[in-house]
Amino acid sequence: MSTAAVSQIDEVKSTPWSGGRSPFNVEYGKMMMWFFLLSDAFTFSSLLIAYGALRFSAYAWPSAALVFQSVPGLIEHGAPLVFVGLMTFILIMSSVTMVLAVEAGHRNARKEVIGWMIATVIGGLMFLGCQALEWNHLHSEGFWWSSIPTSPEKLQEFFAIGVPYAAQAASAHQFANLFFTITGFHGFHVFTGVVINIIITVNVLMGTYEKRGSYLMIEKVGLYWHFVDLVWVFVFTFFYLV
Amino acid sequence: MSSHATDTHAEHGEEHESMTKGKIWKVFFILLGITCVEFIIALILVPKGIIPGHIANPLYIVLTLFKAFYIIAYFMHLKFEKTGLIISIVVPVLFIIGLILVLTNESHHWITLRG
Numbered sequence: 405m406s407t408a409a410v411s412q413i414d415e416v417k418s419t420p421w422s423g424g425r426s427p428f429n430v431e432y433g434k435m436m437m438w439f440f441l442l443s444d445a446f447t448f449s450s451l452l453i454a455y456g457a458l459r460f461s462a463y464a465w466p467s468a469a470l471v472f473q474s475v476p477g478l479i480e481h482g483a484p485l486v487f488v489g490l491m492t493f494i495l496i497m498s499s500v501t502m503v504l505a506v507e508a509g510h511r512n513a514r515k516e517v518i519g520w521m522i523a524t525v526i527g528g529l530m531f532l533g534c535q536a537l538e539w540n541h542l543h544s545e546g547f548w549w550s551s552i553p554t555s556p557e558k559l560q561e562f563f564a565i566g567v568p569y570a571a572q573a574a575s576a577h578q579f580a581n582l583f584f585t586i587t588g589f590h591g592f593h594v595f596t597g598v599v600i601n602i603i604i605t606v607n608v609l610m611g612t613y614e615k616r617g618s619y620l621m622i623e624k625v626g627l628y629w630h631f632v633d634l635v636w637v638f639v640f641t642f643f644y645l646v
Numbered sequence: 647m648s649s650h651a652t653d654t655h656a657e658h659g660e661e662h663e664s665m666t667k668g669k670i671w672k673v674f675f676i677l678l679g680i681t682c683v684e685f686i687i688a689l690i691l692v693p694k695g696i697i698p699g700h701i702a703n704p705l706y707i708v709l710t711l712f713k714a715f716y717i718i719a720y721f722m723h724l725k726f727e728k729t730g731l732i733i734s735i736v737v738p739v740l741f742i743i744g745l746i747l748v749l750t751n752e753s754h755h756w757i758t759l760r761g
Contacts, residue, residue: 428731438735449742457749461756469688485688492681500674503721507665623723630721634714641710645688646703 437624441631444593448635451589452642455582463571466562466579468644476537488644491534492636495594498527499633502601506626509619514608517619521605524629528598535591539584549584552576583643590639593632600625665723673720680709 421427428435459465469484476487505520546553553559553576556569563572604625613619684706691697697705719725724732 427728428734429728430731435731438731442735442738445739446742449745453742453745453749456746457753457756460750461753461760463760485685489681489685493678496674496677496681499717499721500670503665503670504667506723507667507670627722630717633721634717637710637713637717641684641706645684645706 431620434620434624434627437627441627444631445635448586448589448638451582451586452638455586455642458578458582459575462575462578464563464567465575467564468646470562471542471579472538472644474541476541485644487534487538488640491531491538492640494527494531494534495633495636498524498531499630501527502626502629506619506623509613509622512614512619514611514614517608517622518605521601521608521622525598525601525605528594528601528629532591532594532598535587535594539587542580542583547576547580547583549581550577552580586639587643590632590635593635597625597629597632600628665720665726669720673716676716677713680713684709 418425430438472488473482473484474480474487475483475490479486501520501523505517505524508516508520542548546558552573553562556572559569559572559576562576604621607613607621608619613621687697687702687705692699692702724735
């Protein structure tokens with residue numbers, strides 16, 4: 405068949421937005437991961453903005469330097485930010501191992517992908533372990549969902565001197581609810597990420613992507629994992645620094 | 647991806663160059679460095695009164711946005727995607743900025759409501 409007979413309307417379009425080639429030039433699953441992460445970003449922003457608005461309008465707020473000043477099991481008082489600094493380091497580190505796994509995937513280096521993926525899973529589990537210790541510490545101080553330290557003397561430990569008890573109790577309740585909800589939602593994402601990473605690692609071990617000829621799946625879970633790290637950067641700033 | 651292999655080959659070549667191991671570690675040290683700066687502000691500069699709290703807070707937020715940029719652009723590789731994808735991910739973030747503005751304004755009124 406000669407192509408000379410093709411009418412103008414049947415000609416194959418070649419510009420990006422007329423179906424000639426993919427305008428985004430990413431695989432369907434990767435694009436959908438991006439849009440999922442965008443929606444997830446909205447969820448986390450809503451939580452964090454609500455936290456900001458409540459905190460901004462409160463008479464007083466528990467001081468981060470007084471609430472988070474222990475390293476569970478080692479130092480009881482006087483070490484603000486040390487433990488959460490460790491957690492941040494672990495999560496950034498596991499983001500690096502993830503991106504190294506993606507990089508190894510580009511080269512189809514199966515053994516390297518396995519190594520970096522296992523490192524990422526270990527990093528995620530370490531972070532979850534640290535978060536469990538952090539939650540346990542706060543719980544032992546008397547904080548939990550809709551629960552604050554019962555004695556006024558204990559509650560005063562977390563506030564600047566001179567804040568009336570009623571104001572302390574009101575904002576401590578809000579602090580406890582927001583802290584456990586937001587870090588809990590983030591921790592749930594980390595947990596999900598670890599589970600997904602384990603599944604992908606098993607797939608790599610079974611040679612699924614070797615057969616498929618591409619390690620693009622590593623990139624997709626990588627996006628999710630970096631997003632978890634990204635959210636932590638914001639949680640860290642707004643709960644521990646500000 | 648294999649079906650696209652031929653027509654996207656040139657761009658994939660760029661990708662390999664853009665995210666080498668050296669570059670990954672460079673971004674890692676930038677992130678670590680920014681976090682260290684945040685710690686120095688929170689643990690040394692603010693307690694000693696060199697930087698007052700109301701200046702430190704916006705500073706934390708700016709440094710956090712820098713970290714977010716490096717994670718999204720390099721680790722999540724968005725900087726090297728097609729402009730169309732970058733725009734469709736970045737522009738909806740305006741909604742988040744909108745919500746921040748609305749609720750910051752709203753919380754001013756909550757202060758008086760709380761009495």
